[in-house]
Amino acid sequence: MLETLKNSLLTGVGMALRSKKEIETFAKEFAEQSEMNQKEAKDFLEECKKRYDDAKSSLDKKVEEVVESVLKRLDLPTRKDVDTLNARIDELSKKLEKDA
Template identity: 30%
Template structure:
């Protein structure tokens, strides 16, 4: 019975969008209707919270991968790249100034 309830919850509601409170509410509703024992309800909540967290992490990884791929295909300049260039420019300015003053670094 608990497997059927889990499948129904996973099918009916996106796992990544479930909150612990929502999972607890659904489990309590099933328990009140006599479809789950208290122990089955608690087990269901633990398992669903765990699966929700796993799904959220996997979704984050997939999104990050997709964003990285999209950025790699564009000519988008990252802040880190700009900061690196600023450092190189500052270094070159110092060298130019030293050469103008007759000094070498």
């Protein structure tokens, strides 16, 4: 039962949406209330931190993928495209000034 509760509380999205400090506080309180020994509590806290980092990293990656996908569908110019166009404009402006 305790293991099931621990696992359900450590699900990915739930972990990623909380701050690391909240997770540490929760883990410490949970360890105290469940009367874990010191090693179990330390291991549990480390597991919580690792799962938090993994969940946050996974969520960050997913968000980045979604943003990239949306931008691609919008067919917006990239920063590189804009820089290339600006360089070309500068080049043509200099040529016009020289020819004038």
